[in-house]
Amino acid sequence: MAKKKADQPKSAADAASNPDLNRDLLHSMLLQRRFEERCAEAYALGKIGGFCHLYIGQEAVSTGTLSLLRPDDYVITTYRDHGQALARGITPRSVMAELFGRIDGCARGKGGSMHMFDKSLNFLGGHGIVGAHVPLATGVGFAIKYRGGDQVIICYMGESVVNTGAFHEALNMAGLWKLPVVYVIENNRYGMGTALERASAIHDIFERGASYNMPRAVCDGQDVFAVRQATQEAIDRARTDSLPTLLEVRTYRFMGHSMSDAVSGTYRPKSELDEYMKRDPIALLRAHMHENNEISDEDIQKMDEEIKAVCQDAWDFADKSPEPPLEALFEDVLVDTTSDATAEPVAAD
Amino acid sequence: MPVITYRDALNQALREEMQRDDRVFLMGEEVAVYQGAYKVSKGLLQEFGEMRVVDTPITELGFAGVGVGAAMVGLRPIIEFMTWNFAVLALDQVLNSASKLLYMSGGQYNVPIVFRGPNGAALQLSAQHSQAFESWLAYMPGVKVVTPGTPYDAKGLLKSAIRDDNPVCFLEGEMLYNTKGEVPEEEYLIPIGKADLKREGDACSIITNGKMALVAMQAADQLAKDGIHVDVVDLRTVRPMDVEAIKASVEKTNRAVVLEEGWELCGIGTQVVDYIQRDCFDYLDAPVIRVHQADVPMPYAKNLERAAKPDMAKTIAAVRKVMYLD
Numbered sequence: 001m002a003k004k005k006a007d008q009p010k011s012a013a014d015a016a017s018n019p020d021l022n023r024d025l026l027h028s029m030l031l032q033r034r035f036e037e038r039c040a041e042a043y044a045l046g047k048i049g050g051f052c053h054l055y056i057g058q059e060a061v062s063t064g065t066l067s068l069l070r071p072d073d074y075v076i077t078t079y080r081d082h083g084q085a086l087a088r089g090i091t092p093r094s095v096m097a098e099l100f101g102r103i104d105g106c107a108r109g110k111g112g113s114m115h116m117f118d119k120s121l122n123f124l125g126g127h128g129i130v131g132a133h134v135p136l137a138t139g140v141g142f143a144i145k146y147r148g149g150d151q152v153i154i155c156y157m158g159e160s161v162v163n164t165g166a167f168h169e170a171l172n173m174a175g176l177w178k179l180p181v182v183y184v185i186e187n188n189r190y191g192m193g194t195a196l197e198r199a200s201a202i203h204d205i206f207e208r209g210a211s212y213n214m215p216r217a218v219c220d221g222q223d224v225f226a227v228r229q230a231t232q233e234a235i236d237r238a239r240t241d242s243l244p245t246l247l248e249v250r251t252y253r254f255m256g257h258s259m260s261d262a263v264s265g266t267y268r269p270k271s272e273l274d275e276y277m278k279r280d281p282i283a284l285l286r287a288h289m290h291e292n293n294e295i296s297d298e299d300i301q302k303m304d305e306e307i308k309a310v311c312q313d314a315w316d317f318a319d320k321s322p323e324p325p326l327e328a329l330f331e332d333v334l335v336d337t338t339s340d341a342t343a344e345p346v347a348a349d
Numbered sequence: 350m351p352v353i354t355y356r357d358a359l360n361q362a363l364r365e366e367m368q369r370d371d372r373v374f375l376m377g378e379e380v381a382v383y384q385g386a387y388k389v390s391k392g393l394l395q396e397f398g399e400m401r402v403v404d405t406p407i408t409e410l411g412f413a414g415v416g417v418g419a420a421m422v423g424l425r426p427i428i429e430f431m432t433w434n435f436a437v438l439a440l441d442q443v444l445n446s447a448s449k450l451l452y453m454s455g456g457q458y459n460v461p462i463v464f465r466g467p468n469g470a471a472l473q474l475s476a477q478h479s480q481a482f483e484s485w486l487a488y489m490p491g492v493k494v495v496t497p498g499t500p501y502d503a504k505g506l507l508k509s510a511i512r513d514d515n516p517v518c519f520l521e522g523e524m525l526y527n528t529k530g531e532v533p534e535e536e537y538l539i540p541i542g543k544a545d546l547k548r549e550g551d552a553c554s555i556i557t558n559g560k561m562a563l564v565a566m567q568a569a570d571q572l573a574k575d576g577i578h579v580d581v582v583d584l585r586t587v588r589p590m591d592v593e594a595i596k597a598s599v600e601k602t603n604r605a606v607v608l609e610e611g612w613e614l615c616g617i618g619t620q621v622v623d624y625i626q627r628d629c630f631d632y633l634d635a636p637v638i639r640v641h642q643a644d645v646p647m648p649y650a651k652n653l654e655r656a657a658k659p660d661m662a663k664t665i666a667a668v669r670k671v672m673y674l675d
Contacts (some may be wrong), residue, residue: 125454
């Protein structure tokens, strides 16, 4: 595989002074926000079923991290996956059609909200068993090293994952074998309704990396530049030195755990939510761009209108997309092929 | 034709497939430096190096998941469990990841992986090390479950499992590793999903799988001395199950005994009997009888263990019963 030169800024300082980039970051985050606002509406109308976990409030994490990946890198995540799916480049139409359970969805209507996949983007899915995808990410890291490539994988997880056995087992092997994996803990403070302090014996959870001899860091997850800076360091470490990183990104979920969970109430007071909402990642980036005269109110208004139109188009597309045909019920349980041993030769760079 | 052990047959299959395809690697506890807990991987580290024969920590859930992740992006892992008893810790990765990824992703991510290791009881290992897992594994769509009983079947089926583009659970037997049989020198593959008629007769069908195939053949040989000639249908694969082979035999003999290593409730035999009642109802001259492990955790004491396990005597008694001889 040819090595590609990453044409990304080396630090947050570079990023902060790059108006075009900042505009892209704002667009990416605002798209996720507006898209998920429509998801909540579609859920209330019964167009989206099952479990639906919104990402609103955490958009600086998906956008900040994924803005630094190459197309040949890999991404794997949890069931709260709409934001990362969009930030990686799965089209709003495809994600919405999946949410509506339609044939044009990115998993052909078989996965739904929790299981977005796109092989063409190396988007290895949203996974529904807490912690279970972390060993998969370690396996992708193993495969990269096995082939002698310089790709990396970013593995997202909530902070509650660090208490699972799968997390411990997977990070131990990544530390032991020095695999190019960036483990991103999106610490949004609550595993469903259980606060971090009620679930973990230590509260600076990036320090768990010490158990695995793993480089570790923590950053502000509401500041997209801080996310980018910390992620860039982790990616460099993985790409250049084949070393894993445990990166804790401190963020906050503005919505309930899922659609059946009130935004505030039993496990977190409204005052706490209000406090965190003052640090809305989109508002922070917008303010930064305003201060530096990178964007006008009119520009923002225009961008917002365009994005709203994109989301409406996604909705209309999903609504018109057919349900999967009944024959699809028994399709894709197994493939009927076998290896010919020459399909994909293993070659170091 | 050379006569070799079941262990060596598996070793040959691993070596040949690793020589054939650079994407194939073996991972598990003690597979490399120790040369395999049961020496199935003997010599492979020396031949293929430590990137392709990988010792893991004791971390079944973790390394099973590592295999699934590697398979998603194009490698072809063989994950060895020291026994399937320990693989219970990894069942989440088999059930929730490997078996479902193709379906949940709408056909995008197939998982070409083999999970293999010894299954079922050996001798006096007591309750936690003496369990047959084929019915647990065969229950789920999205995997294949293979249980070879002879060296010939072991080699041909393992090679097919490694080449299969789906997850395959491959169940060996501790008590089988030293058994011997003819294995050709030239390359061969055995298709997954095809039963093998290991003895032919007309009096009754013994339908079985895994190491019970040996018990069934011993019973058949013994019964033949009394002039009772039975079919032994070795399913070899329990998912998918060769229903046609079951039907063909039962329609010929009109009687069936279903022999399996595991427990009674929801066992492999439950499914075999269902196929028989559904497809062969009008052919039956007697109710089908099942032979299986007693419905208890495996005891340690020799006499109790013997009493708990299915064996030749119990199989012969079952055949005689469905023939109304006793």
